[in-house]
Amino acid sequence: MARVIPRDKVFFAFSPELKAVDKVDQGEEVILQTHDCFEGQIQSTSDLVDQLDWAHVNPATGPLYVQGAMPGDILCIDLLDVQVGEQSSMVTVPGEGALGDIITQMETAILRREGNQVIFKDKIRFQARPMIGVIGVAPAEDEVPNGTPGPHGGNMDCTLITTGNKVYFTVGVEGAMFGAGDMHAAMGDGEIVVCGAETPGTLRFKAQVVDLKGLPTPFVETPHLVAAIYSAPTLDEAASGATHRMAQFLTDIVKIPLNDAGMLMSLVGELKFCQIVDPLKTVRFEFPKKVLAEYGFQMP
């Protein structure tokens, strides 16, 4: 039986002062139950956002002390399975998000999931695309609220963070203090109204320190690509940061000559939005693993 971390074990900021709720071994399968981003406060269309207790928004389950994870280590979180709940909620918030200047009415929508389909207002049916919004480790210094992304991870809202993929973090404090929450049954790149289909869920994962010193983190690996993630106050800074992080990975770690790396990034790399609505914006740069293999490099 895998160790289960229940969803009432939550924290609201990634901080070097966090106390672990449990200790896990490297390579051990662990199940993390997560609340939705409202900690279950929104259950029906009459639960409006102005009634929220904001002290209970963006909970992450954890933190977990990973045995043997030391500051500076690269920690790989292998996302074995990301399962989302049967009910999701969304809200519109006047003044917030990419359309906050024109949205004037608060509204709550409840979405049902039927198998791998999500249903919006009993009208629009689309494919579920489960993902984890908040995931990370404690930073070495300073506390970061869970609603904010950063070098430690946090609220990156990256649609690649789902079943079958891996996320890499640089450990900031002994034991890493890993946690995750804020799952979405579906979300498009951009997260225009500051939420996707917000839902509770269950993550089954393994944590492992890997030999990838110097990896620009947060970093994601899927079966077909790698991605460098960067968050900054402006999209121009975030785009430049993600691009430079990928160039650093390709030149320093994969050992591709800089000009080749740049030209290949222009040819087969893809700059993508994660979200444009949090305190910092998040961008990722995706690059195909097939090209890494041609240069004799494989992820561990």
Place this chain on the structure above:
Amino acid sequence: MARVIPRDKVFFAFSPELKAVDKVDQGEEVILQTHDCFEGQIQSTSDLVDQLDWAHVNPATGPLYVQGAMPGDILCIDLLDVQVGEQSSMVTVPGEGALGDIITQMETAILRREGNQVIFKDKIRFQARPMIGVIGVAPAEDEVPNGTPGPHGGNMDCTLITTGNKVYFTVGVEGAMFGAGDMHAAMGDGEIVVCGAETPGTLRFKAQVVDLKGLPTPFVETPHLVAAIYSAPTLDEAASGATHRMAQFLTDIVKIPLNDAGMLMSLVGELKFCQIVDPLKTVRFEFPKKVLAEYGFQMP
């Protein structure tokens, strides 16, 4: 036999003063031959970018007077076939592009195409993804160099602009004065080093005025999605512009209530980069046509 516009009929800026090189009927199939963005000046690895005559960069073939196209009309360009050449070139330019701060060596690479594969330095082989970088109509006022994108189109470098898709423009002057050029055999979203696989090519298309008054242009339609394109000095402005244009389309034209439009844009819409390296940055917002159909709307 379709009318053929040869690639020596070029212009270098979209302007209300342009004189047409030919007149075409609405619905008529036309073939436009295009130069690469260097007007063929780069043929081997020894042709470096500092030897370029910059007066001959970013040629577009045309302009064409479209019979009956009047200012304010929405002109649909149906991209029946986009074919790229067998040789492409790429350059690195110190100081230019998203990695211009770290790229110090000028270099030219020549890429071959074999069928639907593109080959970089006889080492990396990947799928060709032909696309048109520069495409547009004359603006009603002011001249815009072909290297710059804008409301009239221009150098948008949008990877959706390819065979089987449609691009919509608002006509600025009588006859529209349509032109295109700057094809790429492949380019990733972002266009990191300011070029893709730059190649001459051939576009077969039809131009038609359509009844879509108020459409936010430039606008793209593929078999599965629609996209609003917006260019601005910063990525934050470009992202906001593309997002608001799509919201305007969904609410004003498709008649989706604003809150539903915003939530669906957050759920199944995708904000994407076109390019981050031209004088203005270009972003698009993609939205699935399947959802439009659920609200009873079809593109003409």
